[in-house]
Amino acid sequence: MQLTTQALMVQGTTSDAGKSVLAAGLCRVLARKGIKVAPFKSQNMALNSAVTKDGGEIGRAQAVQAQACCIEPTVHMNPVLLKPNTDIGAQVIVQGKALADMDAVGYHGYKKVVMGPVMESFGLLQSEFQTVIVEGAGSPAEINLRENDVANMGFAEKADIPVIIIADIDRGGVFAHLYGTLVLLSESEQARVKGFVINRFRGDIKLLESGLDWLEEKTGKPVLGVLPYLHGLMLEAEDAINVQQVEAAEQQMKVVVPVLTRVSNHTDFDPLRMHPQVNLQFVGKGELMPPADLIILPGTKSVRSDLAFLRQQGWDKQIARHVRLGGKLMGICGGYQMLGEHIADPHGIEGEAGESQALGYLQTATVLEPEKQLKQTTGQLQLPGQEPVAVRGYEIHAGVTQGVSADAPVQLVDGPDGQLGIDNQVFGTYLHGIFEQKEACGAILRWAGLEATQTPDFDLMREQGIDRVADTIEQYMDLAKLWPEWADKFITE
Incomplete structure (x- = not known):
């Protein structure tokens, strides 16, 4: 042959x-x-x-x-x-x-x-x-x-x-x-x-x-x-979640990520897995969330059904207690949509058409539209009490989110993104890959309570x-x- x-x-x-x-x-x-x-x-x-x-x-x-x-x-x-x-x-x-x-x-x-x-x-x-x-x-x-x-x-x-x-x-x-x-x-x-x-x-x-x-x-x-x-x-996994972490003499910050049924782009968390000051834990079905400094809601391919799944696990109540006790809460993409007040899918894009009441931590509302947003982008991230830092990443979402103010924490070349809420305890953004830049990752960890950040160069590690x-x-x-x-x-x- x-x-x-x-x-x-x-x-x-x-x-x-x-x-x-x-x-x-x-x-x-x-x-x-x-x-x-x-x-x-x-x-x-x-x-x-x-x-x-x-x-x-x-x-x-x-x-x-x-x-x-x-x-x-x-x-x-x-x-x-x-x-x-x-x-x-x-x-x-x-x-x-x-x-x-x-x-x-x-x-x-x-x-x-x-x-x-x-x-x-x-x-x-x-x-x-x-x-x-x-x-x-x-x-x-x-x-x-x-x-x-x-x-x-x-x-x-x-x-x-x-x-x-x-x-x-x-x-x-x-x-x-x-x-x-x-x-x-x-x-x-x-x-x-x-x-x-x-x-x-x-x-x-x-x-x-x-x-x-x-x-x-x-x-x-x-x-x-x-x-x-x-x-x-x-090296980033194709699909399976990689839970391997770097060895650290003293892991100072506890970060928890709930694993949703259609969790997407969980490679967002690879820089945290490889951070010597972070103890990252993925929490699966039937598991309780352990005490944490920061909870991050990840992206999902089916945001309304995964919001229902999150509630079935009782994670919404555990998140509420976490916030009430002063913990920080973040959402990326679908997780960001969940932090708002409502998520509507009038066209049945991700399943049965309808509307869901979201978690209510941010004053935003999201409607899923037929045309998916797909773009690489750059800009600046500015969190309370910090100087702005450069940020880059990509967006993949069907949602159009209303309520984003002109002074949003993420200022991208094509407009503002994200929101802060509950006295700056809650932060949401559409930007995947936000942890991959050393400065942006450090800024978010400082916002979450890590004072002396020692963030490695993730691009170099890859x-x-x-x-x-x-x-x-x-x-x-x-x-x-x-x-x-x-x-x-x-x-x-």
Whole structure:
């Protein structure tokens, strides 16, 4: 089989096998070698999304991978994004714009149609870059999803590109995962698999060698690398909430975030996870909120239903007690909408049409409108008793919020944003990514009561995380087998 060398696809035996991280690392390796490379994921299902400069919406993992390539993300790097809004349905976003809400059965039938824009976007990237690193979704061995597949082998066959398969040995059963995945593929699909990668290995590689020999003998495919477990890796998760925190001698501020049923863009809290003075805790269904200095209500894809969920958990009463005792309360995006007086959805954008009484901490009211607000933006943040600091971020919301005053705490290039309430104890904003700038993060933590802030440079930490993955790949993978035409670039002294 003659395969194009203008792309390589990373597929996994399971979700969270390491596809996103491996793809990002390969992107950085190639970019450092002077090879013009771009990321691509035909179909992504995630509530963590990013906004491109031209106002399109893509999966956050592809934005991180674009950063690894040292290029700006575009909508063509993730032409189909599915954002779940119920257990059986999702908003379908095609080439950056919301198309429709579909249930799982409806979308399964629509996949044959969406392959058109998928291939268009992929072709545009191939025309501009020397190679494209493609990330699969879930597993290619999901038999029930094989028909009209656009995410894994269906796309690889259509695009005629080679594939590597990664598995997570930390889960256990790695040889069964790899061997079983391969034998469930068709003959043509098996032929395009160039080899395997084993991820998150701990221990002595000698204990693994007999298994590697067996796998290569049984499949005829090489093991291209065994990647070690990278403790403390700072790289944003595609969808699952990362609760790992940095070690700190003295964590001074307790921050609590309730996990809503459709929580979105929880990567907002990564800078707090990595802050040495912050103890960040996510609180899930059925759990009580522990004592905290600051409670932050996160974004959500279904704000009214998640507001009802918050009340079902009794969190509204726990939040009220927290505020009554002098604690600080913040909301981002959907969480900001919840802090107001009313949320109306007259068009049924996020579910059944109707109106909900919100928590009432801010004198705002929100109406969900059909046209989603998607933009990157910059401005200034000024909280009580502090000098203004620069801020940047992005907005993703259907809500239009009334009651924002001209002297709002966030002054963006396109207008004021957010509000303070309850004697400056409560703060809401639409701005995702607000904690990513050192100065803005420090200002919010000082507002919440942390006096001597020592905020790390999150942008630098993310860059170091990408480089750390790339360094590991260069050390432990046989890249010359993947790209023999560039073998001289992978020779190390």
